[in-house]
Amino acid sequence: MRGKVSRKTILSFIGPAVIGLALVGIAPLLYALWTSLHFFNLTQLRRVEFIGLENYWTVLTDGAFWQAMGRTFFLLGTALPLQLALGLMIALVLHQPGLTLLKTLARLSLVLPMATTYAVVGLLGQVMFNQKFGVVNQLLGGADINWIGDPTNAFIMIIFWDVWQWTPFVALVLLASLTMVPGEIEEAARLETKSKWTVLRYVQLPYLLPGLVAVLILRTADTLKLFDMVFTLTRGGPGASTEFISLMIQRVGFRAFDQGLASAQAIILLIITIILAQNYIRVFYKEVN
Amino acid sequence: MAARSGQGPLWGQIILLSLILLVCVFPFYWMVTTSLKTQIVALEAPPVWVFEPTLANYREALFDDGVLRTLVNSLIIAICTTALAILLGVPAAFALARFEFRGKKDLWFWFITNRMVSPIVLALPFFLIARNLGLLDKHITLILIYLTFNLPIVIWIVTDQFRGIPYDLDEAARLEGASQFRIMRSICLPLAMPGIAVSGIFSFIFSWNELMFGLILTRTDAKTAPAMAVSFMEGYNLPYGKIMATSTLIVIPVLIFALLASKQLVRGLTMGAVK
Numbered sequence: 001m002r003g004k005v006s007r008k009t010i011l012s013f014i015g016p017a018v019i020g021l022a023l024v025g026i027a028p029l030l031y032a033l034w035t036s037l038h039f040f041n042l043t044q045l046r047r048v049e050f051i052g053l054e055n056y057w058t059v060l061t062d063g064a065f066w067q068a069m070g071r072t073f074f075l076l077g078t079a080l081p082l083q084l085a086l087g088l089m090i091a092l093v094l095h096q097p098g099l100t101l102l103k104t105l106a107r108l109s110l111v112l113p114m115a116t117t118y119a120v121v122g123l124l125g126q127v128m129f130n131q132k133f134g135v136v137n138q139l140l141g142g143a144d145i146n147w148i149g150d151p152t153n154a155f156i157m158i159i160f161w162d163v164w165q166w167t168p169f170v171a172l173v174l175l176a177s178l179t180m181v182p183g184e185i186e187e188a189a190r191l192e193t194k195s196k197w198t199v200l201r202y203v204q205l206p207y208l209l210p211g212l213v214a215v216l217i218l219r220t221a222d223t224l225k226l227f228d229m230v231f232t233l234t235r236g237g238p239g240a241s242t243e244f245i246s247l248m249i250q251r252v253g254f255r256a257f258d259q260g261l262a263s264a265q266a267i268i269l270l271i272i273t274i275i276l277a278q279n280y281i282r283v284f285y286k287e288v289n
Numbered sequence: 290m291a292a293r294s295g296q297g298p299l300w301g302q303i304i305l306l307s308l309i310l311l312v313c314v315f316p317f318y319w320m321v322t323t324s325l326k327t328q329i330v331a332l333e334a335p336p337v338w339v340f341e342p343t344l345a346n347y348r349e350a351l352f353d354d355g356v357l358r359t360l361v362n363s364l365i366i367a368i369c370t371t372a373l374a375i376l377l378g379v380p381a382a383f384a385l386a387r388f389e390f391r392g393k394k395d396l397w398f399w400f401i402t403n404r405m406v407s408p409i410v411l412a413l414p415f416f417l418i419a420r421n422l423g424l425l426d427k428h429i430t431l432i433l434i435y436l437t438f439n440l441p442i443v444i445w446i447v448t449d450q451f452r453g454i455p456y457d458l459d460e461a462a463r464l465e466g467a468s469q470f471r472i473m474r475s476i477c478l479p480l481a482m483p484g485i486a487v488s489g490i491f492s493f494i495f496s497w498n499e500l501m502f503g504l505i506l507t508r509t510d511a512k513t514a515p516a517m518a519v520s521f522m523e524g525y526n527l528p529y530g531k532i533m534a535t536s537t538l539i540v541i542p543v544l545i546f547a548l549l550a551s552k553q554l555v556r557g558l559t560m561g562a563v564k
Contacts, residue, residue, distance in 0.1 A: 009469050010390050017381035017440060018396070020373075025403055025437050028414035035414065093305050106306045109313035111554055115547030119500040119515040120536040124316050126522070127323055127529055133334040135319055142335060168313065172555045214559045221405035228500040232519050246409045253413045254505060266410040277405050281398070 029270070032263045040260035055264035064240070065265060068248040069272075075155075075244065076223040079162040083219070084212075086163070087170030092200070094171070095178045107175075110168035121161050122232025129157050151241030154234050158242050161229060166222075170215050177211035178204060217280045224273060245269055320540070324533035331529040346534035356535050359517040363539075366428055366513065367496040370435040374492050375485060377436075378443030383473045385444065386451035387459065400441045411437060412505050419506055426508045434502055439492040446491070446557060450484025451477055487553040490546050497543055514539045 039051050059065050090110070094103055129136050129147040137143045147153045181204055189203045227246040230236065236243035236251065243251070249269065253262030323331055325342035350356040385393065415434055416425075424430045454477050462472045478485075503513035512520075518535045521528060547554060 005388050005469060007390075010384055010388050013380040013384035013388070013469070013473075014396070017377040017444065020377045020436055021400075021403065021440050024433050025411070028411050028418060031414040031418060032410065035417065089305075090309060093302055096302065098299070099302060099306065102303065102306045102310075106309045106313075108548060108551060109310045111547050111551045112313055112317065112544055114554070114558070115494060115498075115543050117498040117500075117515055117536075117539050117543060119498075119519055120320075120540050123518060123522070123532055123536050124320055126527075127533060128316065128319055133332055133336050135336050138335040164312070164316070169555075169558060173559060176555050211559075217405075218559065224405075225407040225409075227407075227409060228498075228515070231500070231504075232522065246407045249407075249409045250412070250501070250505075253409075254416075259413060259417065263413050266407075266413055269407055270410050273405050273407065274402055277402050278398075281401065 029267075032266055035259055036263035036267050038260050040258075040263070042257035042259060051260075055261050056268070058261060059264045059268055065248065065268075067240070068243055068245045071242075072223055072226070072244045075159065075162065075226075076220060079159050079166070079223075080216075080219050082159070082163050083167045083170045084215070086167045087174055087215075090167070090171035091174035091178055092196075094175050107172075110172055112168075113165045114169045116165065118165075118228035119232045121165055122229045125157060125161055125229075125233040148234060149238055151238055154238060154242050158230060158233065161233070162223075162226075165229075166219065173211045173215055174208055177208045181207045213280070213283065217277075220276060220280070221273070224269065317540070317544075320533050321537055324530055324537050326530050328528060328530055346528075346530040347538070350531045350534045350538070354517075354521075354531070356514065356517055356538065359512050359514045360538060362428065362507075362511055363497055363514040366431045366435070366511070367493045369428070370432045370439055370496050371489050371492040373432065374436055374439035374443045375489055378440050378488070379447055379478070379481075379485060380473065382444045382447035383451055383477065385448045387456075387469075400444055403437060403441045404445075406437075408437075408499075408501050412501055415502070416505050425506060426510050426512075428511045430506050431496075431499075431502055431511065431513070434506070435492075435496045435499065438495055442491050442495070442557070443485075443488040446488040447481060447484050449556075450481045454480050487550055487557055490550045490553075491557045494543050494546055497539075 036055050037050060037052060039047065039049050039054075090106075094107060126148070128134050131137065131144065131146045131148070134147070136147070137145055145153060147157045186199070186203060189199050193199065223244070225246055226244050227250065230242055230244060230247055231250075234242045236247040240248075245265075246269075249262050249265045252258050252265060256262075322338075322342075324346055325344070326340060327343055327345065330337060330340045384390075385397070411434065415430075419425045419427075419430050458476050459472050462476055467475070498515065499513070500515040500519065503516040504519065507513060507516060514535070518532060518539060521532045521535065550557070
């Protein structure tokens with residue numbers, strides 16, 4: 001029998017990690033839960049008082065909160081299809097034989113964007129998209145586009161950087177999946193048909209599915225987490241045009257100092273995340289098994 | 290075969306591959322060149338491509354503004370949190386790979402959701418707790434809080450690695466009378482080293498890159514390099530050269546690490562879901 005070990009042994013192996021993660025991962029959440037049930041403003045700490053579910057009611061009926069949520073999913077809905085389309089194209093090109101040196105270089109260069117510090121991506125955005133002396137406007141033939149100060153343009157700029165940073169990730173995941181297709185099956189299919197599309201749809205797609213699901217799960221999670229890059233690039237502005245959910249919670253908690261309300265928002269975000277994670281993982285394991 | 294995928298598509302491939310290369314690398318080229326510009330050159334419109342490079346921004350940032358100290362802080366924090374994550378995570382990974390116990394699936398799920406939770410959810414209570422305990426602006430605070438994402442990463446990757454080690458080896462050692470701890474240390478650990486190294490690199494990269502907690506939980510003494518870079522963004526006349534110099538200093542170590550682990554990068558970022 002595999003792994004018949006005493007309870008004590010198991011606990012001694014797993015205990016430290018569980019206690020560690022509980023201390024930093026769960027204890028703060030309980031505290032956030034407590035905060036969310038109180039009027040808790042950093043500027044008025046004398047009058048912290050229990051107000052029940054009032055913060056939650058405020059959040060659930062707050063148009064701005066749902067707008068930030070909608071904005072977040074809108075970003076996911078625009079950036080992810082671009083990343084998938086470009087990523088698949090790059091993966092298919094890299095998967096073809098020949099041009100080894102150039103392909104190795106391209107593959108290595110793909111590693112760079114996704115390892116870049118998110119805050120640095122934001123700073124790069126500030127420099128490159130500057131209206132007056134930014135290189136982007138220069139490359140667009142001396143255009144005079146106000147990227148950072150215009151709501152729509154700022155959003156496009158955020159999409160650009162998200163696509164720049166995460167298309168390589170999609171490409172490399174899909175490339176890894178493509179190499180899982182047994183060579184002889186792919187060869188046989190190519191002899192059968194000239195249509196690359198047919199090969200992709202009927203031979204390669206089944207192997208791509210687990211990777212696609214992983215991408216979907218992780219991009220959703222990362223978009224809900226998105227903070228660093230946008231904070232350094234636009235701080236959520238102009239107005240609230242790029243204020244995604246994590247930025248909004250940060251603003252309410254640390255710039256409006258309303259920790260009670262921000263905690264309620266955070267708990268609601270947590271619940272949404274857990275529901276999404278649960279469903280995703282169910283689908284994921286169904287796909288894999 | 291060669292004729293069919295011949296000249297035409299080949300040119301297409303070369304152009305596309307060069308484009309990938311260009312788009313991926315260009316921002317770094319711009320970052321480095323801007324970091325070598327004086328403020329006057331950096332503010333020229335339209336931007337100039339040929340100029341006399343200077344290291345003044347690096348000197349000023351590193352020594353006058355204290356970027357060096359924040360880089361050291363980031364290094365201390367990233368190394369300590371990585372070591373701690375490996376110390377706590379490896380035995381747990383061994384248990385998940387080798388033992389059967391109740392609640393294993395729930396534990397698994399908990400580790401996954403930890404990866405998905407937005408850090409702002411934890412940043413709010415952590416700020417208040419750290420304030421009450423006098424732990425604001427201390428290295429240890431970030432070292433501990435970074436465990437929330439490092440520990441799941443280490444556990445995921447290393448569990449995967451342990452699973453790949455044949456169980457027969459354990460069995461043989463157990464018949465010899467070795468304890469589970471002994472089996473892990475002497476038999477499985479050496480074989481799992483590649484996975485542990487990769488998880489360590491990931492943990493380091495994520496901690497080094499992190500901004501939000503650094504911004505909220507540190508002020509001066511434990512200020513991290515990304516938080517420092519962002520603090521240059523205050524005011525009207527932004528020192529673009531200096532900001533890009535600081536960015537370059539932050540990004541170079543990560544890029545080297547990432548290139549070293551490039552083969553395992555996909556596996557790490559998908560937490561083992563894609564090999």
